[in-house]
Amino acid sequence: xxxxxxxxxxxxxxxxxxxxxxxxxxxxxxxxxxxxxxxxxxxxxxxxxxxxxxxxxxxxxxxxxxxxxxxxxxxxxxxxxxxxxxxxxxxxxxxxxxxxxxxxxxxxxxxxxxxxxxxxxxxxxxxxxxxxxxxxxxxxxxxxxxxxxxxxxxxxxxxxxxxxxxxxxxxxxxxxxxxxxxxxxxxxxxxxxxxxxxxxxxxxxxxxxxxxxxxxxxxxxxxxxxxxxxxxxxxxxxxxxxxxxxxxxxxxxxxxxxxxxxxxxxxxxxxxxxxxxxxxxxxxxxxxxxxxxxxxxxxxxxxxxxxxxxxxxxxxxxxxxxxxxxxxxxxxxxxxxxxxxxxxxxxxxxxxxxxxxxxxxxxxxxxxxxxxxxxxxxxxxxxxxxxxxxxxxxxxxxxxxxxxxxxxxxxxxxxxxxxxxxxxxxxxxxxxxxxxxxxxxxxxxxxxxxxxxxxxxxxxxxxxxxxxxxxxxxxxxxxxxxxxxxxxxxxxxxxxxxxxxxxxxxxxx
Amino acid sequence: xxxxxxxxxxxxxxxxxxxxxxxxxxxxxxxxxxxxxxxxxxxxxxxxxxxxxxxxxxxxxxxxxxxxxxxxxxxxxxxxxxxxxxxxxxxxxxxxxxxxxxxxxxxxxxxxxxxxxxxxxxxxxxxxxxxxxxxxxxxxxxxxxxxxxxxxxxxxxxxxxxxxxxxxxxxxxxxxxxxxxxxxxxxxxxxxxxxxxxxxxxxxxxxxxxxxxxxxxxxxxxxxxxxxxxxxxxxxxxxxxxxxxxxxxxxxxxxxxxxxxxxxxxxxxxxxxxxxxxxxxxxxxxxxxxxxxxxxxxxxxxxxxxxxxxxxxxxxxxxxxxxxxxxxxxxxxxxxxxxxx
Numbered sequence: 001x002x003x004x005x006x007x008x009x010x011x012x013x014x015x016x017x018x019x020x021x022x023x024x025x026x027x028x029x030x031x032x033x034x035x036x037x038x039x040x041x042x043x044x045x046x047x048x049x050x051x052x053x054x055x056x057x058x059x060x061x062x063x064x065x066x067x068x069x070x071x072x073x074x075x076x077x078x079x080x081x082x083x084x085x086x087x088x089x090x091x092x093x094x095x096x097x098x099x100x101x102x103x104x105x106x107x108x109x110x111x112x113x114x115x116x117x118x119x120x121x122x123x124x125x126x127x128x129x130x131x132x133x134x135x136x137x138x139x140x141x142x143x144x145x146x147x148x149x150x151x152x153x154x155x156x157x158x159x160x161x162x163x164x165x166x167x168x169x170x171x172x173x174x175x176x177x178x179x180x181x182x183x184x185x186x187x188x189x190x191x192x193x194x195x196x197x198x199x200x201x202x203x204x205x206x207x208x209x210x211x212x213x214x215x216x217x218x219x220x221x222x223x224x225x226x227x228x229x230x231x232x233x234x235x236x237x238x239x240x241x242x243x244x245x246x247x248x249x250x251x252x253x254x255x256x257x258x259x260x261x262x263x264x265x266x267x268x269x270x271x272x273x274x275x276x277x278x279x280x281x282x283x284x285x286x287x288x289x290x291x292x293x294x295x296x297x298x299x300x301x302x303x304x305x306x307x308x309x310x311x312x313x314x315x316x317x318x319x320x321x322x323x324x325x326x327x328x329x330x331x332x333x334x335x336x337x338x339x340x341x342x343x344x345x346x347x348x349x350x351x352x353x354x355x356x357x358x359x360x361x362x363x364x365x366x367x368x369x370x371x372x373x374x375x376x377x378x379x380x381x382x383x384x385x386x387x388x389x390x391x392x393x394x395x396x397x398x399x400x401x402x403x404x405x406x407x408x409x410x411x412x413x414x415x416x417x418x419x420x421x422x423x424x425x426x427x428x429x430x431x432x433x434x435x436x437x438x439x440x441x442x443x444x445x446x447x448x449x450x451x452x453x454x455x456x457x458x459x460x461x462x463x464x465x466x467x468x469x470x471x472x473x474x475x476x477x478x479x480x481x482x483x484x485x486x487x488x489x490x491x492x493x494x495x496x497x498x499x500x501x502x503x504x505x506x507x508x509x
Numbered sequence: 510x511x512x513x514x515x516x517x518x519x520x521x522x523x524x525x526x527x528x529x530x531x532x533x534x535x536x537x538x539x540x541x542x543x544x545x546x547x548x549x550x551x552x553x554x555x556x557x558x559x560x561x562x563x564x565x566x567x568x569x570x571x572x573x574x575x576x577x578x579x580x581x582x583x584x585x586x587x588x589x590x591x592x593x594x595x596x597x598x599x600x601x602x603x604x605x606x607x608x609x610x611x612x613x614x615x616x617x618x619x620x621x622x623x624x625x626x627x628x629x630x631x632x633x634x635x636x637x638x639x640x641x642x643x644x645x646x647x648x649x650x651x652x653x654x655x656x657x658x659x660x661x662x663x664x665x666x667x668x669x670x671x672x673x674x675x676x677x678x679x680x681x682x683x684x685x686x687x688x689x690x691x692x693x694x695x696x697x698x699x700x701x702x703x704x705x706x707x708x709x710x711x712x713x714x715x716x717x718x719x720x721x722x723x724x725x726x727x728x729x730x731x732x733x734x735x736x737x738x739x740x741x742x743x744x745x746x747x748x749x750x751x752x753x754x755x756x757x758x759x760x761x762x763x764x765x766x767x768x769x770x771x772x773x774x775x776x777x778x779x780x781x782x783x784x785x786x787x788x789x790x791x792x793x794x795x796x797x798x799x800x801x802x803x804x805x806x807x808x809x810x811x812x813x814x815x816x817x818x819x820x821x822x823x824x825x826x827x828x829x830x831x832x833x834x835x836x837x838x839x840x841x842x843x844x845x846x847x848x849x850x
Contacts, residue, residue: 310734336736345734353734356727367724368735376717383715 006069008033008165008196009054009085014063016049023049025220026063031165031213033068036187036197038207038228041217042240042442043412047200050217051167054198055087056080067165086158087167092150096143101125103142104157121160128159133189148179155186166190167198172206173440177297177470177503184210202240202442204233205471218242241444251454253494254478256287259327261431261462262309267321269304269486279304279486282321286431286462291453293477294466297506301486302466303348306435309464310345311335326430339368344429344456346420346437348466350413354420357409361399364408365390365423374426389426397422398448414445421452432456435466450476470499484508516787516794516835520801523834527827535818548811549804557693561765563803564695565590565757565774567702569781570788570795571709572628572754576642577790578713579746580726585631585646586754587778588653593624593755595657597762598769601678602665612681613763620758627653628751629744636740642747650778661771673771684763696764698756703796705756710792712749722746754778775806783832805831 011029015022024046031037041047053060056074065072067083074080077087094103101122110117122138129135134152142150151171158166168187172180187197187210199211207214208228216224216239224231224239237245263285271278279301286292296302307317312331322331330338339345347353355364366386369375375386387404394402399411399418408416417437424432434453438446453476457463467473473480480497482490482505490505528538549559572586597616607615631645658673665675684697713719724732725742732739761773784802788794809824 334736334738335733336738339736347734349730352728352730354731356724356731358727359723363720363723366720367731368737370717370720370724379716379718381715381717381720 005033007031007066008068009198010066010069011050011054012064012066014050014053014060014065016046016053016058016061022220024053024060024063027217027220027222029215029222030225031196031198033196034191034194035212036191036199036210038199038201038211038214039217040201040204040207040214040236040240042202042444043414043440045217045240046220047202047217048169049220051087051169051198051200054080055085055167081161081163084162084164085167086161086163086165088151088154088158088169088171090170090173092154094142094150094153097141099139100136100142100145100153100156101138103153104138104160108161125156125160128156132159132186132193134159134186146179148175148182151175151179151183152186155190164194165196165198167200169200170202171199172201172203177468178507180206204236204443207236208233216240237443240442245443245447251476252458254290254457256290256478257460259288260285260324261288261326262286262433262464263324264305264309265322265324267305267308267323268319269301269308269317270319271304279308282486282488284481284488286464288430288460288462289457290478291457291463291465291476293473293480294464294483295470295473295480295502295506296468296483298468300483300506302435302483304486305483306348306433306466309433310338310343312338336368336371339427340372342427342430344424344427344432344461346417346424346432346434348435348439350416350420351409355408355416358407360405361394361408361411361419362387362390362404364419365393365404367423369423369426372427393422393426394419397425397452412442413440414442417441417449418445421449425452425456429456429461432461432463433466434463436468437465438467438469438472470502474499474502482506512789516789516798519835519837520787520831523831524827526834527830530826530830531816531819531823534823536816541812541816541819544812544815545805545808548815549808552691553689554691554693555807557687557690557695559800559804559807560690560695560699561693561760561803562806563799564699564702564760565777566780566784566799566802567706567796568753568757569777570784570799571706571792572750572778573781573785574788574790574792574795575709575713575722575753576632576746576750577785578719578726579722579742580729581632581635581743581746581750582643583628583631583646583747583750584643584782585628585649585653585778586750586781587774587776588646588650589624589627589751589754590757590774590778591653591657592627593620593751594758594761594773595660595675595769596620596623596755597758598675598678599660599665601682601762601768602676605677605679605681607679607681609681609683612679613684613759616678616682616763617756617759620755620762621752622755624755624758625748625752628754629748632744632747635747636743657769658771661769665769667768674766675769677768678762682763683767684759686764694765696760698760698764701756701759702799705753706792706796709753713792718742718745754781780806783828783835786832787835802828 007030009031011027014024014027016024027050039047052058054065056077056079072083105121110121134156136149136152136156142153171183175183191197201207211228214228215222216236218240264282267279267282269279282305294302309323311317312323313334322329325338325343326341351357366375375382390404397418399415399422437449453463465476478494480492481488528541531541532538548555550556569586569590573583576583597620600616600619631642631649634640634645635642661673661675667674667676687695721737721742724737725739729739757777762769780802784795784798788798805828812819812824813821
């Protein structure tokens with residue numbers, strides 16, 4: 001009789017309440033050793049709460065944690081680390097100016113006679129890096145390493161502490177497609193070397209491509225658990241959202257109308273010598289009634305292009321070239337005047353550029369609209385009217401909770417994005433600029449936002465879509481432009497290009 | 510309700526701490542408290558002096574609170590009020606024969622204008638040149654003090670006294686003093702301060718400009734993305750702040766001294782920072798906090814005389830403990846909001 005190996009991690013009936021919110025309601029989870037186990041769910045489904053209890057950040061109100069068959073009660077993460085559990089947080093916990101080596105040693109310094117044994121640690125780390133295929137320059141200050149390498153440093157940190165169970169919280173949120181591929185190779189290698197990996201994510205594609213088993217959470221409960229091979233993205237999405245979700249909407253072909261909504265002519269940004277922050281001879285136009293998708297890997301000039309269109313007057317945004325919006329040459333205009341033409345913007349970074357996180361929903365609804373005659377009169381705000389319109393919009397755009405006094409920072413990512421969409425569409429846009437419209441947004445909201453963008457197009461707006469998510473670009477765009485190192489290097493019509501070819505163009509070949 | 514309760518609680522805790530400190534100094538805390546209360550509110554005159562001290566604190570508290578809403582920290586109220594008061598006195602000395610009510614209006618406008626300009630300088634430096642307003646306002650305080658000395662001593666020195674004061678302003682400039690306060694110099698400046706506070710509330714919470722100021726204060730990047738000209742908003746906020754501080758000159762020059770006295774301000778500009786902090790940077794809160802600090806200031810002045818061991822310095826410690834406890838309370842509620850996510 002073979003002795004059954006106990007599961008690497010088993011959670012039984014884990015429950016946690018924050019105030020009136022039941023974050024976890026009896027979560028059961030069983031992770032076999034030597035596997036990659038996906039934990040998937042929408043924002044606020046309770047994934048992070050579960051993992052924080054497993055990692056000892058806070059104790060469960062009820063329920064039990066077993067590690068390799070032994071019941072455990074953590075007093076702090078230190079206990080969990082000692083038991084071989086490690087966690088890579090979504091936002092890395094690294095000290096920027098310190099070298100990779102010092103970051104890894106921090107808190108676990110091998111000390112002999114009061115002196116840190118750097119040499120021995122370095123040798124050990126180099127062995128680990130070779131064994132798991134995680135090359136890192138240990139001498140570089142971490143802040144100068146690319147994000148993908150910083151993540152490797154985080155993983156090495158766990159390996160150095162002899163972690164055998166690795167928790168990765170949304171590890172791909174900050175990575176480019178290439179870096180994501182690299183990470184997945186590392187994770188497979190780690191699994192093959194016997195580590196157990198818990199992958200927390202809300203991206204269905206990732207779960208499908210790398211995990212062995214998957215657990216779905218919704219509203220703090222487990223709604224499904226199965227081997228990845230026996231499920232499909234549609235089933236997982238339905239389990240996550242609790243209703244049938246349309247994963248990829250059918251976009252009817254566009255009928256571009258007369259007139260251009262946006263015309264960019266020989267736009268250039270010199271940038272500092274040697275930096276990637278430049279634009280060179282960017283020319284394109286967006287017609288009314290069409291969606292133009294701008295594909296490209298992050299950092300190839302997309303942010304600069306956005307700034308050059310929206311703040312053309314500022315010299316750090318544009319060196320030469322012209323921008324025409326809705327028939328007007330706006331090159332010397334101030335940003336607010338451009339927006340008043342009827343330009344709606346879904347900003348790249350909604351937390352920093354789209355919202356006042358500490359202010360209530362109603363004030364966020366007003367942001368950028370405060371001077372429009374609908375909401376102010378002779379310099380005074382029409383407060384009652386703002387409240388009324390905001391309430392209507394929150395209703396129409398399904399922002400939850402439907403509460404105008406709640407702070408924007410308390411909304412989930414998807415609902416923050418819906419609030420921004422609701423606000424921007426108040427302008428009845430002639431031009432919509434949507435940057436990363438689905439970044440960090442859950443599947444239900446992605447469907448909603450895609451539909452709204454298509455509807456804006458059908459009502460005659462020109463849409464410029466800038467996204468690192470190829471799915472967005474391929475699903476929505478009537479035309480696709482590829483940006484690489486500050487230039488537009490390729491153009492395709494809808495259906496003319498496959499994901500693979502697009503990926504190659506994005507990588508500059 | 511809670512929002513109101515917490516600062517009140519903080520004041521109570523600070524006062525308790527301060528009183529227990531006087532106990533260590535060898536006084537009966539109950540006795541100290543009674544003296545404080547009596548000295549601040551005991552008679553019409555005492556109440557009047559409390560209100561007299563509170564008036565400039567309302568202006569300087571607002572001068573800190575309003576730019577704070579726009580994300581700027583104005584440490585320059587002291588300099589702004591010095592030059593504002595000087596401007597009022599200079600107008601009064603140059604044209605002493607102007608009739609009431611033209612005269613005080615003109616002098617008040619001069620105080621407002623000079624304060625506004627002096628406040629706009631660090632605003633401009635921050636918005637266009639990127640140099641920090643905290644440093645610049647501190648430096649401008651020294652420059653203002655130097656300028657005021659020069660103008661007073663070399664251009665307008667009163668020949669009747671050895672004190673560094675300007676010539677007396679014309680009688681047409683003097684504003685109404687309320688008789689019910691037994692001779693305490695409570696003038697029309699007090700209602701002016703309260704009305705100004707109300708106007709600032711309207712500005713911040715009911716106008717487009719106020720909304721833009723608060724948006725810039727919350728998140729400059731979001732305000733910029735929304736098309737708000739953050740630089741303009743910054744300059745404007747600091748200009749308003751300077752004007753508010755400059756209005757201190759109305760009470761001091763037109764309502765009290767009838768001239769500019771070098772060093773008349775017991776650091777109203779700096780106490781204004783504490784007033785704004787305690788008042789949560791809200792105009793109504795500033796008025797309430799200014800009354801409290803006015804009372805403390807008046808009360809503490811008498812502690813020295815009426816008790817054996819409590820000196821002027823100990824009463825300063827009392828004030829400091831209240832400020833500390835208020836800021837600790839602010840920190841505490843801030844930390845709770847960032848709590849478990």
